[in-house]
Amino acid sequence: MKHESIEINSALLIILTLLVISIGGLVEIVPLFHIKGTVEKVDGIHPYTPLEQLGRDVYVREGCYLCHSQMIRPFRDEQLRYGHYSLAAESQYDHPFQWGSKRTGPDLARVGGKYSNEWMTQHLIHPQSLVPESIMPSYPWLMQPLKFGDIEARMRALRDVGVPYSINQAEYDANVKKFGKALADQFVIANGVASVKEEAASQNWDGNPKEITQMDALVAYLQVLGTMVDFSKYNQGYFSTFR
């Protein structure tokens, strides 16, 4: 093909330009799906329970990621402030992931268990009542009821992209083996609505036991963040063997 025919045919020029540029991206991304050790071998990571997943959807809906990242980098100052650096394995069931590089507020990758449920609730309703110098906006509407009728559809959609929520006995059995019975029961898509109700009632998330609120779901999600891996089980240096 003569160079001139590319230069005078804009459609052809666009297609060939895209092709050349995408090679750069593909060379960087595609091998990660084939390289062993991209996702570390580590115990404890499991998909979100239906209530946590709904909380995650609230998190994304409210745009929390615009100010809060969920990725602790492997630097000393990050470790001292936030805890162990984030693993790829810890975001394997995140669709979409919440890594981010914009930290107007602190990183939330390991916020689970750091504050009490009461604090979380009060802080989300009116941050300045607890932290006067905070610039975080208030989210009082989170105390409104949670719509969870569509949880099963949400779980099916996540299953389509690889999250192991189960639709049949074989998948359920595999989950029992991998995550234990208690969690596997919550990952049954057909039980989605019942699981949400059960988990919402299992503890006092937002101080309002009378109804299932969006706050219940969001607090449940925040309290599980970064808590799945027991890092005391792994020796210093173990995770660098995957890099």
Added chain:
Amino acid sequence: MSQSPENKKGQVETTGHVWDGDLREYNNPLPRWWLWGFYGTIIFAIVYWILYPAWPYADTYTKGVATVSFQTPVLDKEGQPVKAADGTVEMHTKTEHWNSRALFYQEMQTSPSALAQQEWLAKVKDMSFEQIAANPDTLNFANSMGHALFGDHCAACHGTGGQGVLSMNPEASYPNLTDNAWIHGGDYTKIVQDMTNGIQGNMPAFGALFKGEKLTDLAQYVLSLSHQPGVNEEAANRGKASFATCAGCHGANGTGNQMIGAPNLTDKIWDFVDVTGAPTIEGKLKLVEGVIDHGLQHQMPKFSDRLTPEQIRLLAVYVRQLGGT
């Protein structure tokens, strides 16, 4: 004297492309600085490929020849760290291809700031709390470390200066650490214990036991313990009998019990409801009645998973100084 294109015609080679019949493009050589810069980037890339992880192939990638060394525990056949007789973990040097995680371990062990911190940690390791607080240098270290840790782990509830949050809603209040009242005790060992294991504060609801006038009388008596202005002495005397129920935790004369975290009711310090801030006696009564009626549940998370014992010790030195006796 600039040359017009016409003058140059025939002297400089053109690319041979012709637009609109007479527009041509000169084929001038690239500036030398640019050309060498370009070659430089190619050489840089080749050096980079040799030194660092670069090219993927099959299920792995070229690791490069650059290495990073750091200390890691010696493992036995089961993959468990080998411990010496005195309990210290045996370490050896591990060398890996260059990667950010190995660099991180190296930074944690040998960066100047890490070494400086280790030096001070070693200094205070075998010192008692009192010794750390008595020596200006170690106290300075404990304070700077404690201040940073406090800002990150404690300030969200207890305030940046440890002043706590006191509101009309007991659920949204967090104890002040700078006053004289230690709800759960202000000994170093007790502070360490509470930070390590967390606290489950629980006052039961007495709404079923005390209602209406009985509840108000009891609240009057509670307020009389700290000599609040405007208390109705007569009502307070009536409420005294009911206080027997409260005495189990708060003590017969209301001075509290740090062992179970029952606050002293005879001082003028309020940790969960802002009685002082209520302008009228009716407002004060309402706050106290509310607590008696609904009880009070407060929990402080445990920090054993987030902070090392050494960090908690230094934080305790810092926190102890915030409060009074």
